[in-house]
Amino acid sequence: MTSHTTSLKTERPRERLLTHGAHVLTSPELLAIILRTGIKGCDAVALGHRLIEQFNGLRGLLSADPQALMRIHGLGAAKTCELLAINELNRRALEEDLKTGQALDQPQRVKHYCSAKLGHLQIEHCIALYLDNQLRLITTEEVSRGTLAQASIYPREVIKAGLRHHAAALILAHNHPSGVAQPSQADLALTRHLKHALALVDIRLLDHLIIAGTDAISLAERGQI
Known part of the structure; x- marks a missing residue:
């Protein structure tokens, strides 16, 4: 030995x-x-x-x-x-998994993917994962970039991109540079507003992830979608 x-x-x-x-x-x-x-x-x-x-x-x-x-x-x-x-x-390997399998069957991989894209950033970014009708990833796009404290997300732009990609559903994710992975009241209000707006064009909002470093909070898992 x-x-x-x-x-x-x-x-x-x-x-x-x-x-x-x-x-x-x-x-x-x-x-x-x-x-x-x-x-x-x-x-x-x-x-x-x-x-x-x-x-x-x-x-x-x-x-x-x-x-x-x-x-x-x-x-x-x-x-x-x-x-x-x-x-x-590493990010592309995670992305491949989401493009070949249903995103909802791989919640941890979705979290890892979003953490890899957002967890290290020092200002707030928001991304949308656009999914097809089999819930496979079509593409990921940045939908906003803000200051250290706040990002402006425009539901109209998210919807336009969803229609352009022929998405059936999407997952929203944004980071908290503060390191606290807890949704704010503004996060919850945005989630409700975006879910309603997307429903008008038959696109489902499946989840909204809050990323802080390696931590990821799912609003869907918390019953807040």
């Missing part, structure tokens, strides 16, 4: 991944595989650890602004692009 543990520690992250699987690596070690090299006095694993700390976790790092990443000593354009590509690939 001791010799096995010692060999694990002496193997390089890439060798450990190929031999034992990605699950045995720490997050800094996985980052080290992408970074490949460190900087003077700081190897790739230590650099990965430093980046995770600086951006308050993997989510913050992988969804950071490109300019913020490129200001970090040791990250150039190539490494910045690789980090950003990982997050985008």
Whole structure:
């Protein structure tokens, strides 16, 4: 047991991944595989650890602004692009699942998808997931972008987009940069108004998700749709 543990520690992250699987690596070690090299006095694993700390976790790092990443000593354009590509690939993988299966059968995947798109943002954004008559994802569109405290959502624009995409239903999601995933009275009022407006053109509002970091509150699950 001791010799096995010692060999694990002496193997390089890439060798450990190929031999034992990605699950045995720490997050800094996985980052080290992408970074490949460190900087003077700081190897790739230590650099990965430093980046995770600086951006308050993997989510913050992988969804950071490109300019913020490129200001970090040791990250150039190539490494910045690789980090950003990982997050985008993750979002697209989640999106594929929603395009091939009913969204209502995958509530956790819907939450993960919306969290991946919105959870890291510092101002309020609202997106709409437009669904076909089998409740598969057609497309996702941003419907508003606001200040730190508030976004303006115009139901008419949401409806126009729904008709353009021939949507049968939609899911609304927006983030709370405050970090508190609780609906405000304004959120509830908007939900009621939008549900009524969509019903006039035979589009169902299935859910409204409130995203705060990794937390996601479903108004449908709470009986508030």
